[in-house]
Amino acid sequence: MLFAFALLSLGSWLGRLAYAYQDLSDETLKKLPGPGDDFDIKKGSILAPILVPRVSGTEGNAAVRQHFVDFFKTHLPEWTISLHNSTSTTPVSNGKEVPFVNLIATRDPPGTAEGDVSRLALVAHYDSKYTPTGFIGATDSAAPCAMILHVARSIEAALAKKWAATPDDDLDAEHRGVQILLLDGEEAFKSWTDSDSLYGARALAEDWETSFHMASSTYRTPLDSIELFLLLDLLGSKGPKVPSYFKTTHWAYKHMANAEQRLRKLGLIKSSPNHDTKMAKRENKKPRAERPFLTEAAKGDDAFLGGFVQDDHVPFMARGVEILHIIPSPFPQVWHNIEDDGEHLDMDTVEDWTKLVMAFTAEWMELDGFFDAPAKKLTVDAEKSEFEIP
Ligand SMILES: [Zn+2]
Numbered sequence: 001m002l003f004a005f006a007l008l009s010l011g012s013w014l015g016r017l018a019y020a021y022q023d024l025s026d027e028t029l030k031k032l033p034g035p036g037d038d039f040d041i042k043k044g045s046i047l048a049p050i051l052v053p054r055v056s057g058t059e060g061n062a063a064v065r066q067h068f069v070d071f072f073k074t075h076l077p078e079w080t081i082s083l084h085n086s087t088s089t090t091p092v093s094n095g096k097e098v099p100f101v102n103l104i105a106t107r108d109p110p111g112t113a114e115g116d117v118s119r120l121a122l123v124a125h126y127d128s129k130y131t132p133t134g135f136i137g138a139t140d141s142a143a144p145c146a147m148i149l150h151v152a153r154s155i156e157a158a159l160a161k162k163w164a165a166t167p168d169d170d171l172d173a174e175h176r177g178v179q180i181l182l183l184d185g186e187e188a189f190k191s192w193t194d195s196d197s198l199y200g201a202r203a204l205a206e207d208w209e210t211s212f213h214m215a216s217s218t219y220r221t222p223l224d225s226i227e228l229f230l231l232l233d234l235l236g237s238k239g240p241k242v243p244s245y246f247k248t249t250h251w252a253y254k255h256m257a258n259a260e261q262r263l264r265k266l267g268l269i270k271s272s273p274n275h276d277t278k279m280a281k282r283e284n285k286k287p288r289a290e291r292p293f294l295t296e297a298a299k300g301d302d303a304f305l306g307g308f309v310q311d312d313h314v315p316f317m318a319r320g321v322e323i324l325h326i327i328p329s330p331f332p333q334v335w336h337n338i339e340d341d342g343e344h345l346d347m348d349t350v351e352d353w354t355k356l357v358m359a360f361t362a363e364w365m366e367l368d369g370f371f372d373a374p375a376k377k378l379t380v381d382a383e384k385s386e387f388e389i390p
Helices: 026-031 059-075 138-165 168-174 199-209 247-265 276-281 347-364
Strands: 002-005 080-088 098-107 118-125 176-183 226-232 307-310 323-326
Touching: 026 247, 059 080, 059 098, 059 138, 080 199, 098 138, 098 199, 118 138, 118 347, 138 176, 138 226, 138 347, 176 199, 226 247, 226 347, 247 323, 247 347
Parallel strands: 118 176, 118 226, 226 323
Antiparallel strands: 002 307, 080 098, 098 176
């Protein structure tokens, strides 16, 4: 990532005003499932397989991608998976083409046509940095990838239930889906430049710009179909502070900040001094000061000065996609440091982010009242989870 300070002239994108969004009830917020052992850094079925070096073009990178494919095939067969391939030379590849493979998982309402669904995109990069040798990148971005997988698995039953309960003509009117983009080649190999960084994101945004849906479609291209590009990066260290970077999506940031505040009030934020388990042990039940992750809910319109962080959203933003960038400023202390590994994650904070992103996604998809069933427990049979990459 690189800090840039620039004024954007993207033109305002106010075309899509029919945003639906429905707060979850307190009851539902309390029911949102935590990841349990699945985030164990040694043997957890979701996170542990990602906590390995996974530089683009290496075996480690392919193995992590296979883990994602297995996860969807095993637990989320309703999701459509595709791989987006591109190649590029890098400053360290000696003229050789390195493959970059993005994974795209899509869940649209049943019976809807490809070009008629607007999607919330949950995005993180899964490659790890070339240097220092052995770099894991737990916050960058193994943990965000794990968060997204757990969110997908946790909302699937509610999504299916909601769609089954929705009359077909309402579904027609609604057309909202979820898309997961796990991007490759975010990291620079040598030092961050326009050509040495964002390999996967640049190739995907460019290809999607000219991948046209049928002429009768509501949305022209897969880029137009993205209602909000929610990018998670550098999450998992204690005490993050995430500003609101973009004026045009500040409304979405405020929704997420509101969800955070409500989760805190309900004692559901594990890293908070007021989490219900800590409260129960404390004699003085007076709530202590909260330190919110999202610090700029009250930011005024004229306080947006154009500073932002270079990351996977850039090629999408340049093509008019609306971005909500959830990345702390300042970056975590372990950033691009060999210590950014599983042991240095603050697991309470990882779980808190997961719950918050889950709440936001569930509110976006208006899933209140559909979380009645307890979440499926994940049991992966490592032996049998060999799937062909489509
Ligand atoms: Zn990085």
